[in-house]
Amino acid sequence: MKILVIGGGGREHAIIRKLKENPEVTEVVAIPGNAGIARDAECVSIKATDIDGIVDYVKAHPVDFAVVAPDDPLALGCVDRLHALGVPCFGPDAKAARIEASKVFAKDLMKKYGIPTAAYEVFDDPKAALEYVRTCPLPTVVKADGLALGKGVVICFSRQDAEAAVTAAMVESVFGKSGSRIVIEEFLEGPEVSVLSFTDGHVVKPMVSSMDHKRAGDNDTGLNTGGMGTIAPNPCYTPEVAKRCMDEIFLPTIHAMAQEGCPFKGCLYFGLMVTKDGPKVIEYNCRFGDPETQVVLPLLKSDLLTVMRAVENETLADTPVEFSDGAACCVMLASGGYPGKYEKGKVIDMGRAEEMAQVYHSGTARNESGALVTAGGRVLGVSCTADTLEEAIQKAYAAAAEIKWDGMTLRHDIGRRALSILNKGEM
Ligand code: AMP
Ligand code: GLY
Numbered sequence: 001m002k003i004l005v006i007g008g009g010g011r012e013h014a015i016i017r018k019l020k021e022n023p024e025v026t027e028v029v030a031i032p033g034n035a036g037i038a039r040d041a042e043c044v045s046i047k048a049t050d051i052d053g054i055v056d057y058v059k060a061h062p063v064d065f066a067v068v069a070p071d072d073p074l075a076l077g078c079v080d081r082l083h084a085l086g087v088p089c090f091g092p093d094a095k096a097a098r099i100e101a102s103k104v105f106a107k108d109l110m111k112k113y114g115i116p117t118a119a120y121e122v123f124d125d126p127k128a129a130l131e132y133v134r135t136c137p138l139p140t141v142v143k144a145d146g147l148a149l150g151k152g153v154v155i156c157f158s159r160q161d162a163e164a165a166v167t168a169a170m171v172e173s174v175f176g177k178s179g180s181r182i183v184i185e186e187f188l189e190g191p192e193v194s195v196l197s198f199t200d201g202h203v204v205k206p207m208v209s210s211m212d213h214k215r216a217g218d219n220d221t222g223l224n225t226g227g228m229g230t231i232a233p234n235p236c237y238t239p240e241v242a243k244r245c246m247d248e249i250f251l252p253t254i255h256a257m258a259q260e261g262c263p264f265k266g267c268l269y270f271g272l273m274v275t276k277d278g279p280k281v282i283e284y285n286c287r288f289g290d291p292e293t294q295v296v297l298p299l300l301k302s303d304l305l306t307v308m309r310a311v312e313n314e315t316l317a318d319t320p321v322e323f324s325d326g327a328a329c330c331v332m333l334a335s336g337g338y339p340g341k342y343e344k345g346k347v348i349d350m351g352r353a354e355e356m357a358q359v360y361h362s363g364t365a366r367n368e369s370g371a372l373v374t375a376g377g378r379v380l381g382v383s384c385t386a387d388t389l390e391e392a393i394q395k396a397y398a399a400a401a402e403i404k405w406d407g408m409t410l411r412h413d414i415g416r417r418a419l420s421i422l423n424k425g426e427m
Contacts, residue, residue, distance in 0.1 A: 002027040006048050007069035008034045010362035010381040011290035016040050018297045018304040036361020048073050055081050075101035090308040092286050095262040100286040103183045104145050113256040117281040120185035126170035133162035139187040144169050146178030190275040191236040194292050200316040201263030204250045208299050208323040209237035210292045218413045225339045228332045229414030232295040235421040245279050294360050294381045295328035327389035329396040330381045331414050336407030338377035346374045351402030358383045
């Protein structure tokens with residue numbers, strides 16, 4: 001079978017490695033892929049957002065199955081277009097992808113169907129939004145409606161911060177059109193849990209839970225990033241929390257999407273906060289998380305392609321989705337300066353890392369002499385599984401210590417909070 005995977009980051013690298021465990025998978029094409037993915041798949045240099053380009057490629061080079069991994073092509077209707085060509089796909093159509101692409105759509109859905117989330121107001125008019133933040137409770141959270149590369153959320157502790165966030169989104173248009181409409185919502189407190197799930201629009205099968213580390217610096221300091229590391233499972237996701245999530249959030253969301261005429265098929269990512277009043281939705285993503293995927297898929301015991309086909313064929317109810325009892329840790333290695341300005345093109349020395357861990361490539365390329373070089377903010381994800389979380393963390397850091405380039409940075413505390421929760425039972 002020839003499989004097409006759209007995307008070019010660590011998440012796609014992890015998906016491709018997992019798909020290739022199935023002996024039926026004889027060929028994988030990645031659009032656009034990266035230098036690391038090029039060792040596992042044929043990379044074709046078309047932008048993931050160039051849907052016409054992707055369609056032309058598939059017309060000329062037929063594939064048996066396609067996986068559309070990033071949010072942008074999903075929101076742009078890549079799956080709709082591939083379906084029109086008769087290509088079976090994993091991923092939601094554009095209508096269902098609105099659950100991530102429009103925060104207003106997601107919030108209104110939750111309100112209508114009684115799914116627990118932060119209280120909110122929607123604004124199209126900057127004057128009304130500025131008026132509102134003059135008296136609203138603090139802290140408050142200002143969110144651009146549309147996709148904003150994970151940067152459209154500002155937590156505001158003062159009125160000045162809130163006014164600045166509204167002005168940046170609605171007046172200065174720093175997120176482009178994505179910020180012309182905003183959501184201002186209640187600030188929630190509690191540990192965060194990411195749950196990726198497979199759903200075929202009828203049933204939902206959650207994957208092992210995970211914890212992202214979004215801030216750039218140790219002890220959750222510094223700027224927000226795309227994610228500096230992950231662990232799975234997340235100790236805050238106790239069996240009691242999992243049951244409440246299934247009854248109050250997961251099933252109601254699947255039913256709500258079907259009821260609204262846009263059944264969700266693919267990977268639905270629930271970004272949750274476990275508040276003192278129970279679990280609440282912080283955000284939905286219409287795709288696998290990055291770097292959550294780099295810890296979740298290594299723990300998947302079931303065959304990924306079989307599960308993805310069951311999602312497409314709407315037979316997920318009859319398809320087992322099983323995870324191993326162990327744990328996993330992924331440490332992200334980033335370019336110096338990320339998430340701010342950083343340099344590219346630094347030669348990477350891998351040491352023995354690839355014998356010690358799964359090294360998933362996020363942002364790498366080859367220079368003219370063929371050497372592996374950095375090509376993005378997040379560069380490599382070093383991922384290990386083990387029987388215990390403690391061991392998985394040790395293994396991932398030991399492998400990460402092998403890798404060097406000029407200016408490389410990483411967080412030194414991935415999983416530390418999870419370990420202390422496990423050891424002391426404190427959140
Ligand atoms: P997002 O870009 O939607 O992933 O949001 C980034 C981060 O902002 C989340 O991971 C949370 O840590 C935080 N966040 C978003 N919404 C809220 C909220 N209502 N209350 C507290 N924190 C929030
Ligand atoms: N790691 C967070 C995300 O993929 O949205």
